[in-house]
Amino acid sequence: MDATEFRKRGKEMVDYIADYIETIHKRPVYPDVEPGYLRCLIPESAPQEPESFEDVFKDIEKIIMPGVTHWNSPYFFAYFPVAHSFPALLADILSGGIGCMGFSWAASPACTELETVMLDWLGKMINLPEEFLAGRDGEGGGVIQGSASEATLVSLLAARTKTVRRFQLENPELTESDIMGRLVAYASDMAHCSVERAALIGGVKMKNIPSDDKFTARGSALQKAVDEDKAAGLIPFFFCATLGTTACCSFDKLLELGPICNKENIWLHIDAAYAGSSFICPEFRYLLNGVEYANSLNFNPHKWLLINFDCSAMWVKKRSDLIGAFKLDPLYLQHNHQESGTFHWQIPLGRRFRSLKMWFVFRMYGVKGLQEHIRQHVKLSHEFEQLVLQDERFEICSEVMLGLVCFRLKGSNELNEELLKNINDTKKIHLVPCQLREKFVLRFAICSRTVESNHVQLAWQLITKLATGLLKAWEQKDIKN
Amino acid sequence: MDATEFRKRGKEMVDYIADYIETIHKRPVYPDVEPGYLRCLIPESAPQEPESFEDVFKDIEKIIMPGVTHWNSPYFFAYFPVAHSFPALLADILSGGIGCMGFSWAASPACTELETVMLDWLGKMINLPEEFLAGRDGEGGGVIQGSASEATLVSLLAARTKTVRRFQLENPELTESDIMGRLVAYASDMAHCSVERAALIGGVKMKNIPSDDKFTARGSALQKAVDEDKAAGLIPFFFCATLGTTACCSFDKLLELGPICNKENIWLHIDAAYAGSSFICPEFRYLLNGVEYANSLNFNPHKWLLINFDCSAMWVKKRSDLIGAFKLDPLYLQHNHQESGTFHWQIPLGRRFRSLKMWFVFRMYGVKGLQEHIRQHVKLSHEFEQLVLQDERFEICSEVMLGLVCFRLKGSNELNEELLKNINDTKKIHLVPCQLREKFVLRFAICSRTVESNHVQLAWQLITKLATGLLKAWEQKDIKN
Numbered sequence: 001m002d003a004t005e006f007r008k009r010g011k012e013m014v015d016y017i018a019d020y021i022e023t024i025h026k027r028p029v030y031p032d033v034e035p036g037y038l039r040c041l042i043p044e045s046a047p048q049e050p051e052s053f054e055d056v057f058k059d060i061e062k063i064i065m066p067g068v069t070h071w072n073s074p075y076f077f078a079y080f081p082v083a084h085s086f087p088a089l090l091a092d093i094l095s096g097g098i099g100c101m102g103f104s105w106a107a108s109p110a111c112t113e114l115e116t117v118m119l120d121w122l123g124k125m126i127n128l129p130e131e132f133l134a135g136r137d138g139e140g141g142g143v144i145q146g147s148a149s150e151a152t153l154v155s156l157l158a159a160r161t162k163t164v165r166r167f168q169l170e171n172p173e174l175t176e177s178d179i180m181g182r183l184v185a186y187a188s189d190m191a192h193c194s195v196e197r198a199a200l201i202g203g204v205k206m207k208n209i210p211s212d213d214k215f216t217a218r219g220s221a222l223q224k225a226v227d228e229d230k231a232a233g234l235i236p237f238f239f240c241a242t243l244g245t246t247a248c249c250s251f252d253k254l255l256e257l258g259p260i261c262n263k264e265n266i267w268l269h270i271d272a273a274y275a276g277s278s279f280i281c282p283e284f285r286y287l288l289n290g291v292e293y294a295n296s297l298n299f300n301p302h303k304w305l306l307i308n309f310d311c312s313a314m315w316v317k318k319r320s321d322l323i324g325a326f327k328l329d330p331l332y333l334q335h336n337h338q339e340s341g342t343f344h345w346q347i348p349l350g351r352r353f354r355s356l357k358m359w360f361v362f363r364m365y366g367v368k369g370l371q372e373h374i375r376q377h378v379k380l381s382h383e384f385e386q387l388v389l390q391d392e393r394f395e396i397c398s399e400v401m402l403g404l405v406c407f408r409l410k411g412s413n414e415l416n417e418e419l420l421k422n423i424n425d426t427k428k429i430h431l432v433p434c435q436l437r438e439k440f441v442l443r444f445a446i447c448s449r450t451v452e453s454n455h456v457q458l459a460w461q462l463i464t465k466l467a468t469g470l471l472k473a474w475e476q477k478d479i480k481n
Numbered sequence: 482m483d484a485t486e487f488r489k490r491g492k493e494m495v496d497y498i499a500d501y502i503e504t505i506h507k508r509p510v511y512p513d514v515e516p517g518y519l520r521c522l523i524p525e526s527a528p529q530e531p532e533s534f535e536d537v538f539k540d541i542e543k544i545i546m547p548g549v550t551h552w553n554s555p556y557f558f559a560y561f562p563v564a565h566s567f568p569a570l571l572a573d574i575l576s577g578g579i580g581c582m583g584f585s586w587a588a589s590p591a592c593t594e595l596e597t598v599m600l601d602w603l604g605k606m607i608n609l610p611e612e613f614l615a616g617r618d619g620e621g622g623g624v625i626q627g628s629a630s631e632a633t634l635v636s637l638l639a640a641r642t643k644t645v646r647r648f649q650l651e652n653p654e655l656t657e658s659d660i661m662g663r664l665v666a667y668a669s670d671m672a673h674c675s676v677e678r679a680a681l682i683g684g685v686k687m688k689n690i691p692s693d694d695k696f697t698a699r700g701s702a703l704q705k706a707v708d709e710d711k712a713a714g715l716i717p718f719f720f721c722a723t724l725g726t727t728a729c730c731s732f733d734k735l736l737e738l739g740p741i742c743n744k745e746n747i748w749l750h751i752d753a754a755y756a757g758s759s760f761i762c763p764e765f766r767y768l769l770n771g772v773e774y775a776n777s778l779n780f781n782p783h784k785w786l787l788i789n790f791d792c793s794a795m796w797v798k799k800r801s802d803l804i805g806a807f808k809l810d811p812l813y814l815q816h817n818h819q820e821s822g823t824f825h826w827q828i829p830l831g832r833r834f835r836s837l838k839m840w841f842v843f844r845m846y847g848v849k850g851l852q853e854h855i856r857q858h859v860k861l862s863h864e865f866e867q868l869v870l871q872d873e874r875f876e877i878c879s880e881v882m883l884g885l886v887c888f889r890l891k892g893s894n895e896l897n898e899e900l901l902k903n904i905n906d907t908k909k910i911h912l913v914p915c916q917l918r919e920k921f922v923l924r925f926a927i928c929s930r931t932v933e934s935n936h937v938q939l940a941w942q943l944i945t946k947l948a949t950g951l952l953k954a955w956e957q958k959d960i961k962n
Contacts, residue, residue: 001845003499006567010495013571017578018484018491031590038594039617046602050847053571056840060575064837067591071581079588082831084580086487090494090534092577094541096789097498099565100552107560109512110548113519121527136520146627147829157682177662180684194830200806201638203661203684302831308577309833325681348628349675350563350783352790356545359537364482366531 001053009053010093016060017089021072025455028427029075033067069430074451077459078432080246080274081377081403081447085306091360092308095353102351115144115355122301122313122358125367126279129292132315142315144354148273149194151298151314154322156185156198156238159267159295161325163237166265180204184229185238188217188252190245192271198240205234215248215398215436217241219256226264238267241294243287244275247434248398248406248441251275251287258293270297276313277304278378278402281371287401295321304377304403305370306449307357377403377446380456384444387460393467397436403446406436409467413440415474422466429459482534490534491574497541498570502553506936509908510556514548550911555932558940559913561727561755562858562884562928566787572841573789576834583832596625596836603782603794603839606848607760610773613796623796625835629754630675632779632795635803637666637679637719640748640776642806644718647746661685665710666719669698669733671726673752679721686715696729696879696917698722700737707745719748722775724768725756728915729879729887729922732756732768739774751778757794758785759859759883762852768882776802785858785884786851787930788838858884858927861937865925868941874948878917884927887917890948894921896955903947910940 001009041063070076072084102111119142120133134141145151160183167179180203187195189208199206209217209225226236239261241252254270261268270291276299278284291297296316302309316322365373381403388394388407397406408416420433420442434441444459482490522544551557553565583592600623601614615622626632641664648660661684668676670689680687690698690706707717720742722733735751742749751772757780759765772778777797783790797803846854866881869888878887889897901914901923915922925940 001567003503006570007496007499009571010574011492013574014491014495015488017574018488020578022484033590035586035590038591039598042598045605046843046848048848050850051844053845056844064591064595067594068579069581069587069589082580082582086482089487089577090490093491093494093498093574096570096573097501098549099563099789100550101563101790105516106550108550109514109516110519110545113517113548114545117520117523124526147831149830175662177658180661181656181658201682308580309582309831349630350628350790362527363532363537364534367527367529369531
């Protein structure tokens with residue numbers, strides 16, 4: 001395919017995407033296929049001779065689309081949103097077209113520099129303390145990671161390196177593995193599984209801090225764990241606070257936890273993967289209060305800020321902590337402006353020109369446009385909450401703060417499991433569950449950029465209709481038994 | 482921006498990219514900017530109100546392009562190639578448009594399944610042993626990682642988990658950190674720095690195996706290190722063999738190293754990041770002989786197989802080894818077809834629909850088209866090698882196997898450093914250096930999809946012209962002194 005054909009086919013693809021998004025609400029949100037469906041539809045091996053674009057293109061509807069879960073459908077209420085916007089798509093076409101590798105300043109100055117400036121823009125949008133910004137000569141700054149999991153891992157590793165060095169300085173007789181064996185990381189029992197995984201990768205112990213009845217980690221619980229572990233000879237070194245847990249969007253109490261971390265020399269990392277985007281609205285910014293105690297902070301604009309995946313924003317107060325944890329300098333990566341790159345901030349070496357997406361989205365929406373998007377989602381979740389509250393067969397299971405509603409039928413877990421199954425089997429809307437203590441709970445997350453009140457209302461009608469049928473069936477089962 | 486405007490702007494962007502690629506040879510390959518150039522050109526903060534697409538679009542040439550290192554210019558001979566092709570760009574537009582998250586089978590069946598099948602296709606293209614393929618019920622299989630660094634890290638972590646478990650079973654009195662403190666990983670002294678970094682992250686020791694005079698790690702050197710370390714009470718557990726080193730594209734001797742690894746219970750990972758793509762040509766496949774001894778294998782189609790970044794292909798013989806190293810199952814990620822996903826294979830949780838790029842490229846080029854691309858690059862590197870050999874002021878510094886030529890002026894390192902600086906200062910071509918033992922060496926890598934004989938000839942003319950001037954200047958300096 002030459003440039004001339006690319007012009008033609010690229011435009012056809014742009015139209016296909018526009019058509020897809022304009023009509024996505026007509027597709028079943030969840031696919032009707034069984035595992036292994038795709039292998040039967042395509043050849044065992046790659047073709048020897050080239051095929052035409054037409055051949056490939058017609059297979060999109062035939063082979064791919066039947067197996068797609070439509071994350072951008074207004075009837076998709078599962079997990080958390082994945083960002084999707086036209087300005088981000090345009091920027092990604094540009095990023096692919098330029099096709100540079102931004103692993104160091106010299107490898108592509110524009111890529112490295114735009115990233116640093118965009119992270120400053122975004123940091124200012126959420127009113128981060130000055131120390132987290134790079135500015136012209138700050139010690140802090142931001143970087144784009146691929147996912148919140150990577151940000152958590154990178155911060156845990158930086159904390160590990162820092163703590164091991166400190167202990168070795170104070171106790172030169174200790175080996176690195178002696179110290180590693182005593183390190184202990186903490187997170188709320190509501191934290192994302194990627195925190196436990198980061199500790200697993202980093203080869204350190206990890207303990208859960210029991211959250212309170214609002215699913216919030218409190219200072220007292222952390223202090224208790226730290227005191228016990230210190231008494232047992234362990235070295236507390238890392239705490240990951242969650243702002244907006246995956247299960248129910250609860251918030252750890254930063255203002256209690258932060259001072260403890262600072263006093264105990266514990267690296268405080270904030271994982272605000274989903275909720276972070278909301279902090280661009282002044283009315284939600286209080287949720288980030290206490291960030292001044294943190295060493296690092298992360299949230300995912302690719303979730304809720306209309307910047308397509310992957311774009312996970314991470315800031316640190318001291319860049320040198322990250323660089324210290326990773327620095328290795330082979331000659332083929334050295335150049336005159338070594339410190340300007342972001343190579344030492346992340347796990348992979350290569351990186352796409354991802355900051356273009358931020359630049360396009362921030363400029364074409366403006367801060368006000370993005371705030372509007374957040375507010376619309378929060379409004380819709382409260383609308384759904386009201387619907388639930390008005391039906392006494394149901395209960396709300398945790399406080400609705402942003403765009404997520406946790407709810408269930410009053411009754412057994414089995415009942416709710418069956419309700420969820422019935423809902424998802426319709427393939428008209430899609431939800432996933434969570435576990436809150438002993439309760440099996442349904443999560444209703446406002447996700448799509450295009451979701452509106454009528455979609456939420458339709459979803460609720462479907463849920464209540466299925467609930468009515470289910471309750472009737474269970475009643476009859478009870479009578480029979 | 483609505484779908485209607487996206488149709489218009491998307492097509493303008495497609496044309497911009499086509500124009501960019503068609504005229505890329507006219508741009509200086511390396512940018513003429515100083516660190517910090519970009520911050521001065523854009524506002525301190527994001528705009529409150531939306532800006533128009535036109536405003537953003539005109540800033541691409543004004544702000545971005547002046548700072549871009551043009552990796553896809555036919556005058557770019559630095560690092561290794563980064564893949565760039567029109568079919569891959571089309572697939573990426575589709576991937577962004579669908580915008581699904583493929584972290585589990587249920588999250589998007591098509592995304593998960595196409596990936597598995599594409600890795601089988603690619604595995605067959607390089608004639609991998611059956612054990613590495615997923616097929617319908619194999620124990621092995623492939624996955625797309627973001628980069629070779631991640632593949633190395635993931636395999637090292639799997640090896641670590643496996644070894645720790647084995648030792649704990651045999652010696653229940655040992656703690657995990659006792660064992661971790663005794664683990665030792667190996668790689669050639671020519672291996673990529675990401676191997677050392679993986680060991681750093683995994684918290685294990687790492688030792689370099691001295692390579693021979695062809696920059697190749699040999700069985701005898703590995704066996705010597707293993708014997709010494711075992712005698713000292715250490716536990717050898719991981720060896721990363723490099724096929725096509727970054728510095729000079731040398732190849733470790735798999736047929737010697739493999740049996741040692743198998744005998745000593747050492748996980749053998751093969752890093753063929755650059756060279757792996759060449760194995761689709763039968764005449765280069767012998768370079769992979771010995772792969773049957775390996776536990777895992779990785780190469781980067783995003784380097785040399787025309788599939789845009791990121792697409793790093795990794796295979797393992799036993800999927801269960803990777804899954805065992807990472808498995809964590811929160812309820813919000815559970816579903817009926819748990820084992821079909823790839824979540825447990827990688828560091829990040831989220832993932833784009835990257836296999837679409839493989840599908841489009843394999844089909845629109847066909848295996849023959851891709852072989853042609855590889856052969857054209859190898860032919861051009863030998864053409865450059867001949868030019869160097871015909872000029873007795875220069876020397877070739879390592880065997881030219883694929884698309885990389887390592888060369889230098891006979892003389893001091895300082896002389897060659899100055900030559901490289903003079904070359905890059907012209908911004909007409911771009912090269913990076915490497916260190917081979919005590920020698921500072923210039924790397925000439927055939928990179929662009931569109932590079933042809935005339936570009937190589939022009940590059941050589943420029944290099945010899947600058948060398949002549951430089952040698953004259955040095956002679957005069959010598960006379961003066």
